[in-house]
Amino acid sequence: MSAYDFDVLVIGGGGSAGFTAATTAMKNGARVAMVESGRLGGLCILAGCMPSKALIHSADNLRRQNADRLAAYPGVQEFRRGVVDFLAQRRAQAVAAKQQQGLELLRGRARFLDAHAVAVDGKPVSAASIVIATGSVEVVPDVPGLAQSGYLTSETFLALERPPRSLLVLGGGTMALELAQYARRMGVSVSIVQRGQALLSKEDPAIGQILAQCLAEEGVELFLGTKLLDVTKTADGARARFIHQGGERAIEAEALLLSLGRRPNSDGLDLAAAGVATGPGGAVTVDQFMRASAPHIFAAGDVTARLMVVNQAIVEGQCAGHNASSDKPKAIDDRVVPRAVFTDPQVARVGLSAAQAQAAGVDFRQASYDLAELGAAQTYPGGVRGLMNLRAEAKSGRIIGADLVAPEASLMIHDVAVAMKLGGAAADLADIPYVHPCLAEISELTAGRLARMVGR
DSSP: OOSSSEEEEEETTTSHHHHHHHHHHHHTTOOEEEEESSOTTHHHHHHSHHHHHHHHHHHHHHHHHTOOHHHHHHHHHHHHHHHHHHHHHHHHHHHHHHHHTTOEEEESOEEESSSSEEEETTEEEEEEEEEEOOOEEEOOOOOTTTTTTTOBOHHHHHTOSSOOSEEEEEOOSHHHHHHHHHHHHTTOEEEEEOSSSSSSTTSOHHHHHHHHHHHHHTTOEEEOSEEEEEEEEETTEEEEEEEETTEEEEEEESEEEEOSOEEEOOTTSOGGGGTOOBOGGGOBOOOTTSBOSSTTEEEOGGGGOSOOSHHHHHHHHHHHHHHHSOSSOOOOOOSOOOEEEOSSSEEEEEEOOHHHHHHTTOOEEEEEEEGGGSTGGGGSTTOOOOEEEEEEETTTOBEEEEEEEETTHHHHTHHHHHHHHTTOBHHHHHTSOOOSSOTTHHHHHHHHHHHHHHTO
16 A cells, blocks of 8 residues: 555646646645635636637627727627636536546645645645646736736736726736737737837847837837836826836826736745745746656646646646656657747747747757748738748758747647658758748748758
8 A cells, every 4th residue: 555645646636737737746646635715717718818819809800890899899708708718617627537537636725745745725634646737827026006007917917807097017028918908909008118129029030120110010019128117006097117228218098008927936846945946036947857856756837847838738637647657757748839929910930030949059050031022912902921931950050949930830840740740851842842822931942941941
């Protein structure tokens, strides 16, 4: 008989990483329990990528129809709630099905007592192995007046009962840009204040420039390269003071959206009691097996701060769940994890960026192609903006990464992902006769340029 209550205990099992870890461990025959204090579904389903896409797609439809956005807003919110309820119910049903197969669902908050035990709302529970999958929370910087300003997070913004007349967005990352464009298309006056010199500052600068041009043309006011001084709550909303281009500026808006990124949700776990080391922002430090500094403790998803997207969380959950329940460990294979920003145009990337490849010392070549040069682009009234960067090892021609900006970049990036997964070279993509005329031809043409650069 085991000395522990369970073989594997997953802390934060309601989200993508945790539930995947739990079900993977069950497939290995482990006795599994998962701890969850909130609604089942995790950030993506409840307050992240799924509800935001429901609003983004709704605003796009209303814009094309030239409809009254304010009058349509209650229906848009009803649609968002329906999407969330449907997906949350589906996750609850999936958990219930696993409970019928032996999964234990423990309700409450977990705190480590020692390396093998946690307290769930005060009740001790032990396990041979533990997986931490507690997700992430909003970054809230120490800015004078911000805490008292009544700021909105993405979660509270998504659920507003009526749209504000004006919106000030602090941040220039994925969620900041998606929600800023959504709000503008719903008729809201929008200003973005970003510390960095470019939007999506971790991507190729040309990508941020394209998005800045598109947002500006839609009427979004942009302030890049700023230093935030303070935030003040006003009678009509909030006011932010900041330095921009050497001078002091101030913007006042009815609503302030704080969207400066997310950090690992590890507060309150008492990781030190289990001997679990953490890195910047409280991220659980893991190796290639998703193993923490304590050899029987693993972590997956946003709490590791590796790449905060759902498909990455699922890959990490599979790895952590397997290694927590097997004596045959497997290293994570996350070389090919596409990700996207659902602005218009969309932004997508897979593999190494140019900066990452340079930092890793990879000898590579990069070819670029302007989307507007495509014949298919000429068939769109008003034209389209975008680009593709494709990178390959200089010696082998093997594709190592790509950036794409296009109306449907989130779909178009997958041919590169498949090529990478199969170890394909630039010439392999270039040899595919793509449908003509379509925007996806940019992959074929960029690959052709790259193949000539690497000689294969």
